[in-house]
Amino acid sequence: MTMTTAEENYLKAIYHLSEGGTKSVSTNDIAAEMKTKPASVSDMLRKLGDKEVIEYRKYYGVNITEEGKKRALQTIRKHRLWEVFLVDKLQFAWDEVHEVAEELEHIQSPLLIQRLDAYLNYPKFDPHGDPIPDEFGDVRARPRVALNEMEIDQTGQIVAVKDSSAAFLRYLDKVGAYIGARIKVLDKVEFDGSLEILVDQKKTLFMSKDVAANILVIQS
Amino acid sequence: MTMTTAEENYLKAIYHLSEGGTKSVSTNDIAAEMKTKPASVSDMLRKLGDKEVIEYRKYYGVNITEEGKKRALQTIRKHRLWEVFLVDKLQFAWDEVHEVAEELEHIQSPLLIQRLDAYLNYPKFDPHGDPIPDEFGDVRARPRVALNEMEIDQTGQIVAVKDSSAAFLRYLDKVGAYIGARIKVLDKVEFDGSLEILVDQKKTLFMSKDVAANILVIQS
DNA sequence: TTATGAATTTAGACATGCCTAAAATAAAGA
DNA sequence: TCTTTATTTTAGGCATGTCTAAATTCATAA
Ligand SMILES: [Mn+2]
Ligand SMILES: [Mn+2]
Ligand SMILES: [Mn+2]
Ligand SMILES: [Mn+2]
Numbered sequence: 001m002t003m004t005t006a007e008e009n010y011l012k013a014i015y016h017l018s019e020g021g022t023k024s025v026s027t028n029d030i031a032a033e034m035k036t037k038p039a040s041v042s043d044m045l046r047k048l049g050d051k052e053v054i055e056y057r058k059y060y061g062v063n064i065t066e067e068g069k070k071r072a073l074q075t076i077r078k079h080r081l082w083e084v085f086l087v088d089k090l091q092f093a094w095d096e097v098h099e100v101a102e103e104l105e106h107i108q109s110p111l112l113i114q115r116l117d118a119y120l121n122y123p124k125f126d127p128h129g130d131p132i133p134d135e136f137g138d139v140r141a142r143p144r145v146a147l148n149e150m151e152i153d154q155t156g157q158i159v160a161v162k163d164s165s166a167a168f169l170r171y172l173d174k175v176g177a178y179i180g181a182r183i184k185v186l187d188k189v190e191f192d193g194s195l196e197i198l199v200d201q202k203k204t205l206f207m208s209k210d211v212a213a214n215i216l217v218i219q220s
Numbered sequence: 221m222t223m224t225t226a227e228e229n230y231l232k233a234i235y236h237l238s239e240g241g242t243k244s245v246s247t248n249d250i251a252a253e254m255k256t257k258p259a260s261v262s263d264m265l266r267k268l269g270d271k272e273v274i275e276y277r278k279y280y281g282v283n284i285t286e287e288g289k290k291r292a293l294q295t296i297r298k299h300r301l302w303e304v305f306l307v308d309k310l311q312f313a314w315d316e317v318h319e320v321a322e323e324l325e326h327i328q329s330p331l332l333i334q335r336l337d338a339y340l341n342y343p344k345f346d347p348h349g350d351p352i353p354d355e356f357g358d359v360r361a362r363p364r365v366a367l368n369e370m371e372i373d374q375t376g377q378i379v380a381v382k383d384s385s386a387a388f389l390r391y392l393d394k395v396g397a398y399i400g401a402r403i404k405v406l407d408k409v410e411f412d413g414s415l416e417i418l419v420d421q422k423k424t425l426f427m428s429k430d431v432a433a434n435i436l437v438i439q440s
Numbered sequence: 441t442t443a444t445g446a447a448t449t450t451a452g453a454c455a456t457g458c459c460t461a462a463a464a465t466a467a468a469g470a
Numbered sequence: 471t472c473t474t475t476a477t478t479t480t481a482g483g484c485a486t487g488t489c490t491a492a493a494t495t496c497a498t499a500a
Binding site for chain 4: 441442443444445446447449451452453454455456457458459460461462463464465466468469470
């Protein structure tokens with residue numbers, strides 16, 4: 001059973017909104033995520049239900065099926081592998097890759113993805129720190145905490161961002177925060193939750209609570 | 221003015237059938253090339269005519285416009301650059317690349333193509349020996365002759381194939397003919413036009429006139 | 441010159457994917 | 471229990487791209 005580009009995009013959105021298939025998802029939330037109208041979503045949900053990649057009960061939201069989860073993870077795998085290719089091989093900045101990967105992820109060729117994976121040396125994480133599912137859909141996730149939830153003197157390494165918008169990524173580049181940076185919380189301001197951070201044992205950085213909440217860290 | 225994937229595929233077919241814009245092309249020939257029905261072609265010709273990438277006079281075939289030629293060459297450029305990527309970087313065989321490139325050529329990102337070109341070191345020819353147009357659509361073609369038209373004792377180098385079907389390419393692999401091979405015509409049989417060829421000064425090869433007619437050579 | 445036939449276009453239909461406007465439903469409050 | 475209202479679905483329509491069947495056109499052969 002083949003899926004169209006539109007169907008793959010919807011299914012991926014449902015997978016993300018359901019937090020990996022653990023929650024049911026509303027029509028309105030899908031419409032917001034896909035930047036379409038709820039009426040268009042209803043049309044698509046019927047189709048995805050017919051293909052049994054979601055369980056669709058009218059008026060009650062949708063749940064992704066095991067088959068659907070497998071499909072979504074394949075698309076996510078392709079998206080993230082292409083992002084690694086664009087950054088590692090073609091010198092794209094991490095804020096330039098998303099839209100192109102959104103197209104490349106729909107290319108149909110198992111051989112292509114297998115060879116790309118090998119060529120990139122079987123990467124486990126994409127340029128935004130998100131894990132790349134293996135060919136069976138298994139994900140090796142790292143336990144992460146949002147930077148704003150860390151306490152003074154705690155240390156760790158930036159591994160991902162929640163907000164992947166170009167604006168946010170460019171801001172991080174500008175201030176010198178990047179995936180892989182080792183950080184230490186030097187101070188937290190009680191009044192507004194803003195933080196003072198030491199980056200790579202040399203650079204001091206101030207950031208608002210809102211910014212810190214979008215930076216994910218593994219503690220060490 | 222953006223073009224859909226279908227429009228790009230039709231325009232590319234028209235460019236090839238018109239031999240680079242020098243001939244006018246019939247509806248039936250386009251239908252055969254695109255594996256669709258003439259009725260579908262008529263529909264599409266009206267659209268391409270409206271967009272002024274072809275000149276369409278009902279019942280009299282089409283001619284590609286300068287704008288259309290430019291567009292077609294951009295798609296061809298992308299197709300051939302991706303073929304080089306697949307063969308040089310991902311170890312695809314030359315008979316495995318066409319279908320995937322047929323999809324990849326429609327990815328919309330000027331930056332991607334520019335970077336890919338640089339990454340591949342600005343190749344001038346694809347794995348089948350066909351020239352890669354530059355970003356302005358200029359093609360540096362090499363004067364070629366079909367192998368069956370060469371005379372005894374003449375020498376040259378295989379630079380391209382006319383027939384890119386997987387079956388033909390696999391046959392060439394099997395007998396040891398490849399793009400770049402240096403060849404010499406040892407004998408020609410008058411009766412059926414078949415040839416005896418010396419490849420790389422060491423291997424002798426017999427081939428039918430039909431096979432030789434699909435192998436293109438620059439003479440030396 | 442006119443009939444014939446091949447090539448081509450048009451008519452009408454269907455699938456996908458999107459929209460707006462209207463109708464239906466479920467959940468919550470009075 | 472009976473509204474009210476936000477959410478969701480349906481109805482109807484439009485664009486793209488395909489098809490079959492019917493109509494049209496052009497070229498050519500009698
Ligand atoms: Mn996508
Ligand atoms: Mn990513
Ligand atoms: Mn194509
Ligand atoms: Mn080629």
